[in-house]
Amino acid sequence: MSGRAAGGAAGNEDDHLIGEAAAWTVRKDEGRSDDLRNLDAWLAADPGHRSAFDKVSATLGDPALTQALANLASKRKVRRQPGRLAVLGAIAACLLAIFVVPAAWPEIDDFFAATDHFETAVGASRVVTLTDGSRLELNGDSSLDVRLSRHHRAVRIKRGEVFFDIAADPQRPFQVSAGLGRITVLGTAFDVDLTTDAVELSVYRGHVRFGLDGAVGETLTAGQKMSLLGETASPETDFDPAAGDWRQGWLDTRGITLGRLAQQLNRRSEEPIAIGDPKLAEIMISGRFRLDDPERLLRNLGAVRGFSVRRTSGRLIVTQVSGSK
Secondary structure (H helix, E strand, O other): OOOOOOOOHHHHHHHHHHHHHHHHHHHHHOOOOHHHHHHHHHHOOOOOOOHHHHHHHHHHHOOHHHHHHHHHHHOOOOOOOHHHHHHHHHHHHHHHHHHHOOOHHHHHHHOOOEEEEOOOOOOOEEEEEEEOEEEEEEOOOOEEEEEEEOOEEEEEEEEEEEEEEOOOOOHHHHEEEEEEEEEEEEOOEEEEEOOOOEEEEEEEOEEEEEEEOOOOOOEEEEEEEEEEEEOOEEOEEEOOOOOOHHHOEEEEEEEHHHHHHHHHOOOOOOOOOHHHHHHHHHOOOEEEEEEHHHHHHHHHHHHHHHHEEEEEEEEEEEEEEOOOO
């Protein structure tokens, strides 16, 4: 998380310190002896000076920063300089711009905010409470990155399923990216299920905007769910938020493929589940099921839908029943 103060006078002091550090970085790169002596005196004057200077200097090797600040410098009409000084000048100009162009600071602040990574192993779950008070519950085999700044809150789900209970903060929207989907909220509770071919959102409290990344999207309210299958949005459907979900060991669905079901079961199954025939993965499954015994669930479904389950080499293999089509 960002170590700077949340606001007020302390926040302004930190802003000025970062700006000063950026300016000293430019002077050091120019290499004038008088500037180097003055820099040494500035660094020795306060431990915070060294910390800010090291933080600015450490970012110079990041190509993403070079591009981001080049874009900002262009927007602010910063004069181009040759070579490495162009990057350093952009840093100084953009960081110092917060005093005359406040709109530039959120982008800078977001970039400098640290990213925290959280994940779980197969069969495990984890509860994470963020510094803003938001609470995240990770299903098994889930992975995500979190970045909180003073202006934005952002999560990127890399795989798996996460239940969010977001602390309200109108000044800092909370955005979740999962696959091609983007969820935007202020204060609410919802679940995001990311599989290889779909993203499903279920809203438990409040209002959530959901759609393709970069699009406006649809607004869902408590008791509604919606999926993105690739770039195609499914119709909204209703569900009972009080009925229990994966956190209580239940799956309640009006229609998912057997392939998606296998991915969900793999988050908690001690034996990996594989589907032997790709056609079987497209079978649609509906109903309310217990998730704590994947083998039993698959065998019961197979008896109805015409597939079988066998155990081999520590895995559960779903195959077509001999003689069926």
